[in-house]
Amino acid sequence: MAAAPSQLGGTPVLILKEGTQRTRGSEARRTNIMVARIIAETLRTTLGPRGMDKMLVDSLGDVTITNDGVTILKEMDIEHPVGKMIVEVAKTQESEVGDGTTTAVVLAGELLKRAEELLEQEVHATIIAKGYRLAAEKAREFLKEMAHEISPQDEEMLRKVAVMAMTGKGAEKAKEHLAEIVVKAVQRVREDGEVDRDLIKIEKKAGGGIEDTQLVDGIVIDKERVHPGMPRKVKDARIALLRCALEVKKTEVDAKINITAPDQLQAFMEEEERMLQRMVEKIKASGASVVLCQKGIDDLAQHFLAKEGIFAVRRVKQSDMKKLARATGARVVTSIDDLSSDDLGYAGVVEEVKIGEDELVFVRECRDPKSVTILVRGGSEHVVNEAERAIEDAIGVVAAALRCGKVVAGAGAPEVEVARRLREYAVTVGGREQLAIEAFADALEVIPRALAENAGLDPIDVLVELRKAHEKSPDYGYDVTSNELKDTFKAGLVTPVNVKTQAISSASEVAVMILRIDDIIAAGKLEKEEEEKPEMPSMPEF
Numbered sequence: 346m347a348a349a350p351s352q353l354g355g356t357p358v359l360i361l362k363e364g365t366q367r368t369r370g371s372e373a374r375r376t377n378i379m380v381a382r383i384i385a386e387t388l389r390t391t392l393g394p395r396g397m398d399k400m401l402v403d404s405l406g407d408v409t410i411t412n413d414g415v416t417i418l419k420e421m422d423i424e425h426p427v428g429k430m431i432v433e434v435a436k437t438q439e440s441e442v443g444d445g446t447t448t449a450v451v452l453a454g455e456l457l458k459r460a461e462e463l464l465e466q467e468v469h470a471t472i473i474a475k476g477y478r479l480a481a482e483k484a485r486e487f488l489k490e491m492a493h494e495i496s497p498q499d500e501e502m503l504r505k506v507a508v509m510a511m512t513g514k515g516a517e518k519a520k521e522h523l524a525e526i527v528v529k530a531v532q533r534v535r536e537d538g539e540v541d542r543d544l545i546k547i548e549k550k551a552g553g554g555i556e557d558t559q560l561v562d563g564i565v566i567d568k569e570r571v572h573p574g575m576p577r578k579v580k581d582a583r584i585a586l587l588r589c590a591l592e593v594k595k596t597e598v599d600a601k602i603n604i605t606a607p608d609q610l611q612a613f614m615e616e617e618e619r620m621l622q623r624m625v626e627k628i629k630a631s632g633a634s635v636v637l638c639q640k641g642i643d644d645l646a647q648h649f650l651a652k653e654g655i656f657a658v659r660r661v662k663q664s665d666m667k668k669l670a671r672a673t674g675a676r677v678v679t680s681i682d683d684l685s686s687d688d689l690g691y692a693g694v695v696e697e698v699k700i701g702e703d704e705l706v707f708v709r710e711c712r713d714p715k716s717v718t719i720l721v722r723g724g725s726e727h728v729v730n731e732a733e734r735a736i737e738d739a740i741g742v743v744a745a746a747l748r749c750g751k752v753v754a755g756a757g758a759p760e761v762e763v764a765r766r767l768r769e770y771a772v773t774v775g776g777r778e779q780l781a782i783e784a785f786a787d788a789l790e791v792i793p794r795a796l797a798e799n800a801g802l803d804p805i806d807v808l809v810e811l812r813k814a815h816e817k818s819p820d821y822g823y824d825v826t827s828n829e830l831k832d833t834f835k836a837g838l839v840t841p842v843n844v845k846t847q848a849i850s851s852a853s854e855v856a857v858m859i860l861r862i863d864d865i866i867a868a869g870k871l872e873k874e875e876e877e878k879p880e881m882p883s884m885p886e887f
């Protein structure tokens with residue numbers, strides 16, 4: 346509907362700019378809900394260990410094959426504003442807890458679907474919003490009640506959490522191996538209970554198999570040593586981290602040097618050489634056997650370093666410098682003149698290794714490294730990328746588990762249990778809100794239904810069995826890999842409780858936000874660059 350000019354005593358008053366689109370009332374709501382539902386439906390088939398993957402091809406023809414909710418949404422490049430809100434839900438979920446992105450989006454879609462049914466029964470959007478808010482709050486409470494405490498030292502449990510986050514992803518077959526690596530990595534960088542994900546570097550190299558993925562007690566840099574005359578491997582390395590270039594500074598202003606005699610040129614070059622030599626001597630005097638430099642290293646300096654048997658790498662990324670400092674205990678030095686032996690870090694081995702086609706520098710066997718690297722391998726670029734996403738999810742959930750210290754059983758168990766308790770709670774609230782809370786409970790059960798559907802099972806049968814089991818125990822889930830109903834906590838299918846509480850919070854918040862919109866006013870698109878080029882001046886006729 347185009348923006349209609351309002352009438353005031355016969356004179357049309359134009360409030361909005363020309364080209365503004367306006368949609369109001371139930372039509373606006375219906376469109377918004379539809380958008381959210383379509384996106385949720387798209388992700389639904391990827392949910393769970395038996396979920397399918399999506400192949401996404403971007404405008405440049407690059408292919409991504411993934412099962413990861415947030416990656417799918419990012420690659421889909423969604424235009425619609427409500428679609429963008431849904432994408433935000435997934436992104437928040439990812440950054441807060443590292444997993445549960447598909448769950449959050451599918452849940453948001455289902456909440457809106459149920460809300461639409463209530464709207465058709467003349468329940469007002471405000472009432473639904475209120476009921477949903479009450480339900481979400483209660484749901485979070487119930488989840489915390491149901492959760493089991495875990496200790497940060499319980500690596501067995503943390504590994505289970507990591508495995509669970511990786512199920513259904515491309516890394517499926519090596520998940521036990523990867524889980525072990527992830528838990529070790531997280532434990533290494535953990536400080537005061539906090540895990541800074543940036544301190545775990547993920548370096549990818551296609552080739553080998555996923556099972557060749559390894560944890561390096563230190564940092565892997567995607568660079569080569571600068572000079573073939575340098576040793577390939579240095580043991581008991583003392584490492585200098587430099588932020589400055591090993592070059593003779595060029596003047597800021599353009600200077601011209603007039604050289605009138607050949608010996609002047611000679612003297613000039615010798616002076617430069619002496620300056621570089623002095624820098625290398627400084628490094629040697631500090632006791633360093635390895636130099637990792639964020640800036641450039643002059644050819645001549647490379648030669649001098651090689652002559653001294655010092656291993657050097659140039660143009661190391663700034664982000665890697667920070668990690669190297671944490672891993673080796675070195676201090677990053679900004680001027681060669683300040684370098685002393687106190688600034689040096691330590692690594693048992695620094696070496697250049699050929700992996701696949703490329704040379705990498707390994708700084709490993711660090712003592713108690715506070716930053717580590719996971720070197721991801723896999724049969725192809727796509728496999729490595731999907732493995733990386735799985736590892737990132739696993740790092741996120743292990744960190745989340747450590748942060749909240751509680752896990753819940755998975756495989757549909759928490760959703761069915763929370764739904765059951767919400768139905769009991771709804772009765773105590775009464776009124777029309779009761780309907781909304783019951784709708785919320787029904788919506789939660791979309792998760793076990795989708796898990797069953799994706800595994801080719803009958804969702805109704807599964808749900809009925811689950812509900813029955815929950816009359817006795819809150820930990821019953823339906824394991825779709827072995828096709829049986831079981832106590833999924835005992836079976837080790839566990840998720841940090843904050844993955845679930847976050848999914849419920851963000852899904853219900855976005856659903857409420859979308860429900861409350863009854864008017865969409867969209868500015869007209871900016872005109873494309875002037876459509877028609879001014880005509881070429883016509884040739885004069887003769």
Ligand code: ADP
Nearest residue numbers: 392393445446447448755756757823824825826
């Ligand atoms: P998300 O992006 O939401 O994490 P996933 O595709 O990773 O989506 O699926 C997660 C869901 O799969 C969770 O609800 C989890 O409980 C469930 N799940 C994991 N393993 C199993 C299993 N063996 N049987 C049934 N459900 C499982």
Ligand code: MG
Nearest residue numbers: 444445446510
């Ligand atoms: Mg997951």
